[in-house]
Amino acid sequence: MSKATEITVWESVQLEFIQKWRELGTAWGIPPAMAAIHGLLLSQADPxxxxxxMSILSLSRGSAHTQLQALVEWGLVYPVKSLGTRQMRYVAEKDAWQMMSCIARQRKKQELDPLLALEAWKGVRSENAVDLDAVRALDKTLDGILTQARAVDGVFERVLSEDERWWEQWLIRGLRRN
Amino acid sequence: MSKATEITVWESVQLEFIQKWRELGTAWGIPPAMAAIHGLLLSQADPxxxxxxMSILSLSRGSAHTQLQALVEWGLVYPVKSLGTRQMRYVAEKDAWQMMSCIARQRKKQELDPLLALEAWKGVRSENAVDLDAVRALDKTLDGILTQARAVDGVFERVLSEDERWWEQWLIRGLRRN
DNA sequence: ACATAGTTTCAATTTAAAATGAAAGTACTG
DNA sequence: CAGTACTTTCATTTTAAATTGAAACTATGT
Incomplete structure (x- = not known):
């Protein structure tokens, strides 16, 4: 297999992967361009x-820039200052556990924290001393939800704060039992 | 407080809750109408x-119907056939653990399963005996991701399959430790 | 089997999210 | 302190997702 053929084979594999990753991203509620860039960087060893x-993924400069920023923000991609030029280069974090932590952290922020914020809303009523059957019923339902949310939050906090990966073993053990 | 006042107070609390729930839904990637209907049913004791x-949430019939169907599909809402009329009524599952299971199940289906499907894609290459450094590197990264995904999947499966709520206690214990 | 009350579907529209690209901003380089 | 090489921003456009509403469909009672 000639060098040129190798490049073609690799590129087609890579583009296929990027496509898969983009589709996956959609299912995860991630903007297509962001997912595609992440796919590209994931499949690319060097910055x-x-x-x-822009040229590989046919994206505009604005979009490429914004989504790269977001990826860096999430911690999924590292910006690397190359010496001699002020041009910025980007590499993806390749470690799966690391990646997952970033995503989990993001989701906690976007999904769990706003839910926990309902606590405050519920609090407003005890001040105003609203006392009706229907309101009490709603507050009871809400309590259940908040208790659960706090429990899940606790697990997230614990899992994400440890530098240790104690839970890695725990997860894998969980897997074996199935 | 007169009956009429009570109703007004309750309605304003309820509408406020529905609004909060709709916003929350947006953060969770749930269509606004679906979240609003769920909020209405969650805060409403009876079917x-x-x-x-339609009238409470100012929704079209089509939307109300489609989103109610989706909620039933997810298991978050139960359809109830009332006797004497063929009109369908709907009640929400109010139990927080039950609710969370439904949502988790849905997410597993939408997010985790497609990820696990990458396994098959990776398999294609071993058949075609593609052997290049870059491809091997990608496959290694992919292996890490898949291992992790399988572990998470195992936990989901286990938690969601048990009728028992052994993990409820576990979660709450986890919370206390923080 | 006709009328009515309710359900379901879907092409067309609306709305919200993401991408574009050109202009403005910034830092390095001689 | 230009001149260039790259980055950042943002008003506009594009694209995708959700909603509408009216027509087709189905079950139920008389």
Missing amino acids: VVTDEV | VVTDEV
């Missing part, structure tokens, strides 16, 4: 420059 | 009819 992202 | 949903 990549904005213009490469 | 509700499609036309009530």
Whole structure:
């Protein structure tokens, strides 16, 4: 197999992967461009420059920039300052556990925290001393939800705060039992 | 406090809750109408009819119908056939643990299963005996991700399959430790 | 089997999210 | 302190998702 053929084979595998990753991203509620860039960087060993992202994925500069920023923000991608040029390069975190932590952290922030914020809303009523059957029933339902949310939050906090990966073993053990 | 005042107070609390729930839904990637209907049913003790949903939330019949179906599909809402009329009524599951299971199940289906499906894609290459450094590197990254995904999947399966709530206690214990 | 009350579907529209691209901003380089 | 090389921003456009509403459909009672 010639060098040129190798490149073609690899590129087709890579583009296929990026496509899969983009579709996956959609299912996860992640903007297509962001998922595609992440797919590109995940499948690429060495750092990549904005213009490469743009040309490989046919994205505008604005979109490439914004989504790269978001990926860095999430901690899924590291910006690397290359010496001699002020051009920024980007590499993806390849470690699966690390990746998952970033995503979990993000989701906690976006989904769990707003739910926990309902606590405050419920609190407003005890001040105003609203006392009706229907309101009490709603508050009871809400209590159940909040208790559960706090429990899940506790697990997230614990799992995400440890530098240790004690839970990695725990998860894998859980898997075996099935 | 007169009966009429009570109703007004309750209604304003309820509408406020529905609004909060709709916003929360948005953060969770749930269509606003679906979240609003769920909020209405969650805060309503007794079954509700499609036309009530429509008028209280100012939704079209089509939307109300489709989203109610989706909620039933998810298991978050039960359809109740009332005797004497063929009109369908709907009640929400109020138990927090039950609710969470439904949502978790849905997410597993939408997010985790597609990820696990990458296994098959990776398999294609061993058949075609593609052997390049770059491909091998990608497959290694992918292996890490898949291992992790399988572990998470195992936990989901286990938690969701038990009728027992052994993990309820476990979660709450986890919370206390923080 | 006709009328009525309710349900379901779906092409067309609306609304919200994401992408574009050009202009403005910033930092390095001689 | 230009001049260039790259980055950032943001008003506009595009695209995708959700909603509408009216027509088709189905079950039920007389």
